[in-house]
Amino acid sequence: MESEGKPSDATQVAAVDSPAMAMEDEMQGLNVETSLLSLPDDDLLSVLEYLSTRDLLSCRAVCHRLRDVALRPELWRRRSIDFGQRDASTASLRPAVLRVAPCASSLSMWFEGRSDALGTLAATTRCAAAELIIYVDNDPARLEAAKLAIRNQAALGMLRTLDVRVVAHKSNDIHAADLLAEACSTQGLARLVVDVSYGIRWCKGAGPSPLIPASIKEVALRNVDPRFVHRVLRSHAATLQAVQLRGNCQGVAPLLAAIPGLQRLECPVMEDLPLVAKCASLRSLKLAVVYCRDEAAFQAAAAFLRAATHLEELQLEYYSLGSVRVEQGLLTALASSGRAALRKLVYSCLIGFEDRLETELASALPGLPALEWLVLPGTVPRRVLAAINPGSAPRLRGLMIANWTSEAGCLHADMHEPDVSRVLASYSHFYLVVRNRSCRQERQCEHCAKGCHGVPWPTGEALVGFYTHEAPSREAADALSSGSPCKLWIKP
Structure with a gap:
């Protein structure tokens, strides 16, 4: 039996090991430092690149060499x-x-x-x-x-x-x-x-x-x-x-028209906008129709779009119903020539105008023969899909509808609707991006209960994409976005 107060063998070993372990740790630290300092400058720089800014600044206190190397511009x-x-x-x-x-x-x-x-x-x-x-x-x-x-x-x-x-x-x-x-x-x-x-x-x-x-x-x-x-x-x-x-933007349009290499423009509607149509290099326009109740400015925007047949990307951004002229839609003006080179159209309104959007899209699409990407970031009726077919949009490759109105409370159920199935079946290579809405776990629709599509229906993604032939390239994913691109894609 061990006497009281006498340390056990294990305690004695630990007491002996503690200074030895401390010395070993110190030696390892020295070895690491020595081996680090033995590196050529280029290799040392490669190591120091991984340090945080705080740690890199701390290196200056270690030794003269690190003090100098830590301030090299490469780092x-x-x-x-x-x-x-x-x-x-x-x-x-x-x-x-x-x-x-x-x-x-x-x-x-x-x-x-x-x-x-x-x-x-x-x-x-x-x-x-x-x-x-x-x-x-x-x-x-x-x-x-x-x-x-x-x-x-x-x-x-x-x-x-x-x-x-x-x-x-x-x-x-x-x-x-x-x-x-x-x-x-x-x-x-x-x-x-x-x-x-x-x-x-x-x-x-x-x-x-x-x-x-x-x-x-x-x-x-x-x-x-x-x-x-x-x-x-x-x-x-x-x-x-x-x-x-x-x-x-008073007096800006003549100056924009004088820029020979102008490729991308974002501006509000203005009365002298038709002058900018002379920019043959202009390829992308984001036009903000901000409470435009000035008929002259609105007609000027329509005149610009009729003349700008060289545009390849257009975003029309309405802010309210008060900014929409029923008698002359800007999209209709763009398509009026039938020669528009437009490849991507983003058509958004913060306050929906359902019947107007459906009618204008149906009339404009045949006049946009080059259209490949259609992005509708606002709330739109699902019946907009009725306007989309190879006859009216022969080169269309993808559609993005951020939020459509539907009786179904679940996106999964929407995907089985006839119009959706028809659009996906009408094009051999097609991408559809929609905002995700899922059933509650305790009240699943019949499609969620079946678990079709071969994968669990996603719940954590804001957007869900569907493709008919092959997963989209980076170009396709970016083209079908009005902000962050869709990251989750399913083949139905």
Whole structure:
């Protein structure tokens, strides 16, 4: 029997092993560090690429070699860093990154709340970003700090994308205008996004800077003073390929018509839109019919669509029944020539107009002989399917109906309806995407109870796709989307 207080053999062994194990762990750590440091620079860089930004910064304290290697541009040029105020863990890295990092793929800076320290760092950092994303509120000091951050990044020479999001109120219009003037005069950009959350009454003295060398290929300007819009379109007409405009577009159409390489356009209806039909390079148009009660503007849009037979992709976006002219549908205008090159049509309305949609589709489809993809993101009646057949749409390859009205409470039951079966059977290669609606487990329809199609009916997917011949390619899945593409496909 062991005497009281005397350690057991196991305890003695453990006591002996503890320092030995600690020494062994320390030696293993040294071996790992030694073997890591023995790597050539290229191999060491390949290993360090997998480290988080925090760990990469920590490497600088290990030894002289890691301190130097950890700041090689190769390790930073693909990193995207968001200094959001809401992410405390990332925000804590801000001083170190802006002081020592040589470059970054993207920097996101939030000038709001307590961001005074960010202003100084952002205006003086040597960390050159290819993309700069700025969020700024309506505080004059923070608007000024954001302007200086843009100026500094432009001077560093790597900036290609500038994205500025402004929440501004009319009390600080002059400060917001100064920030926009800085953004619109930044040279060397390939992409520019300026989004103003609230309308601003622009001061008469706040104007854009002189014209700069053309470089921008893609621009998105939302709720921006038309003077800035005009200056950007004039400065970069030689290089622009994609333009997105929202808000006041007064006087914009002649400038759009003068862009020789314009391929993609998103804009509201405007009275001088027919001028843009002269852009022979234009292939994609998203037209927002925003409460368009101006008959002249609506007729101008119809005239544009009658002339723009070279369009390959069109999205008509209605916001309400008040914006729909029953006597002259835009889709009917597009199809009137019978020569439209349109391959994809997205036809959406936030408030449904069931009978109108069915009638207009039925009359327009024969005039769209090249149509391959039809996307209907709003709520539409299932009887729209009656308008779809090889006679009216001979080249149609796919249809997306986000939400159709039906007496059946289950999408599975809908798929057995005669119109659905007819459409799928009419085309040898066809894709149908619909929003998923399933039975409750305790009250299954007869089709869900049978478990047909050879697979369990999906319950966790927002969209379900069906194909007649083979699973869709990436092109087909993307073509049948108005946002995220469908990921689940079934062969019925």
